[in-house]
Amino acid sequence: MAEKTILVVEDNDINRELMRVVLQRGEYRVLEAADAETGLDLARQERPDLILMDIQLPGMDGLSAAKILKSDPRMQHMPIFALTGFALESDRQKAADIGMEGYIVKPVSVKGLLDTLADWFRTHGPDQ
Numbered sequence: 001m002a003e004k005t006i007l008v009v010e011d012n013d014i015n016r017e018l019m020r021v022v023l024q025r026g027e028y029r030v031l032e033a034a035d036a037e038t039g040l041d042l043a044r045q046e047r048p049d050l051i052l053m054d055i056q057l058p059g060m061d062g063l064s065a066a067k068i069l070k071s072d073p074r075m076q077h078m079p080i081f082a083l084t085g086f087a088l089e090s091d092r093q094k095a096a097d098i099g100m101e102g103y104i105v106k107p108v109s110v111k112g113l114l115d116t117l118a119d120w121f122r123t124h125g126p127d128q
């Protein structure tokens with residue numbers, strides 16, 4: 001299987017570093033952005049296989065950034081998983097309404113994250 005590229009958009013440096021370490025352990029190529037604007041640029045340039053999008057970001061929030069990607073015919077196929085705080089049911093509903101493909105609850109567990117991504121790529125791979 002070809003190496004998958006994952007874009008992490010997360011403003012918290014420690015969380016972002018944790019995600020990078022976990023994803024690299026899962027043998028993913030990792031791109032990182034600390035704000036939505038940089039994330040959108042990277043998404044357009046690099047066409048990652050999946051985006052992990054924090055909802056709460058400085059400036060443009062993750063839901064707004066996802067909305068922009070989902071309304072762009074060149075980008076809307078790109079799966080986006082929301083990174084949400086543990087009890088924010090409203091964020092999950094909004095993410096689903098926008099068309100985001102899933103969500104990951106923070107704090108992120110190593111196994112939970114890697115299992116979720118492996119499941120996604122297994123069921124949405126090019127051979128399916």
Ligand code: MN
Nearest residue numbers: 011054056057
């Ligand atoms: Mn945040």
